[in-house]
Amino acid sequence: QSVLTQPPSVSGAPGQRVTISCTGSSSNIGAGYDVHWYQQLPGTAPKLLIYGNSNRPSGVPDRFSGSKSGTSASLAITGLQAEDEADYYCQSYDSSLSEVFGTGTKVTVL
Amino acid sequence: QVQLQESGPGLVKPSGTLSLTCAVSGGSISSSNWWSWIRQPPGKGLEWIGEIYHSGSTNYNPSLKSRVTISVDKSKNQFSLKLSSVTAADTAVYYCARKGAIAAAEDFYHYWGQGTLVTVSS
Numbered sequence: 001q002s003v004l005t006q007p008p009s010v011s012g013a014p015g016q017r018v019t020i021s022c023t024g025s026s027s028n029i030g031a032g033y034d035v036h037w038y039q040q041l042p043g044t045a046p047k048l049l050i051y052g053n054s055n056r057p058s059g060v061p062d063r064f065s066g067s068k069s070g071t072s073a074s075l076a077i078t079g080l081q082a083e084d085e086a087d088y089y090c091q092s093y094d095s096s097l098s099e100v101f102g103t104g105t106k107v108t109v110l
Numbered sequence: 111q112v113q114l115q116e117s118g119p120g121l122v123k124p125s126g127t128l129s130l131t132c133a134v135s136g137g138s139i140s141s142s143n144w145w146s147w148i149r150q151p152p153g154k155g156l157e158w159i160g161e162i163y164h165s166g167s168t169n170y171n172p173s174l175k176s177r178v179t180i181s182v183d184k185s186k187n188q189f190s191l192k193l194s195s196v197t198a199a200d201t202a203v204y205y206c207a208r209k210g211a212i213a214a215a216e217d218f219y220h221y222w223g224q225g226t227l228v229t230v231s232s
Contacts, residue, residue: 048218099146
C-alpha cells in the first residue's frame with residue numbers, strides 16, 4: 001500500500017480548473033523531499049508532468065502547475081481539455097521505503 | 111534522446127523467477143544516473159521495485175527486497191531484474207526507467223520504457 005494518498009477520481013467540464021491532492025507524512029513530503037507528478041494515458045507509460053514540486057519539463061503546457069505545503073502537494077490543471085483525461089500519480093521519497101508513488105487519480109473530462 | 115526497452119518472458123510459472131532486461135540506447139548506462147524498475151498491476155497504481163547505479167550499488171523496496179536482484183551489464187549497456195518466488199500478485203506491467211542527474215539530486219523519472227506485461231500463471 002502506498003504512503004502517498006490521492007483521491008481516486010476528480011472530474012470537471014472543459015475549461016474548468018481541477019486540483020489533485022497528494023497527502024503524505026513527516027517521513028516523506030513533510031521531511032522536505034520533492035514531489036513529482038506523472039500523467040499516464042491509457043495503455044502507455046507514465047510521462048513526467050511536474051518535477052521538483054512546481055517545475056514543468058519542456059513541452060508540458062503551462063495549464064499544469066504544482067505546489068507543495070507541509071505534508072501535502074497538489075497538481076492543478078486549468079482550462080481542462082479532453083486530452084487531459086488520464087491517470088495522474090505523485091512521487092516522492094520516503095525515509096523508510098525509498099521511492100514511493102501516490103495511489104493515483106483518474107481525471108475525467110465531463 | 112535516451113530510449114529504454116524492456117524484454118523478457120511474458121509468462122512465468124508460480125514459484126518461478128521473473129527475469130527482465132532493459133536495453134538502453136541513445137545514452138550510456140555509465141552516466142551519472144540511477145536506473146530503476148517500476149511495476150503496475152493491471153488496473154492498479156505504480157510500485158517502485160528498486161534501482162541500480164553503474165557501479166553496481168543498489169537500493170530495493172523493503173517489501174520486495176528478499177526476492178529482488180537488479181544487476182547491470184555495462185558491456186551491453188543494459189540492466190536486469192530478477193524476482194524470485196513469484197505469485198499471481200506479481201502479475202504486472204514492468205517498466206524500466208532512468209532517474210535524473212545525481213549531481214542535481216533529480217530523483218524523478220524523465221525516461222521510461224514502454225513497459226512489458228508479465229503474467230504469473232501455471
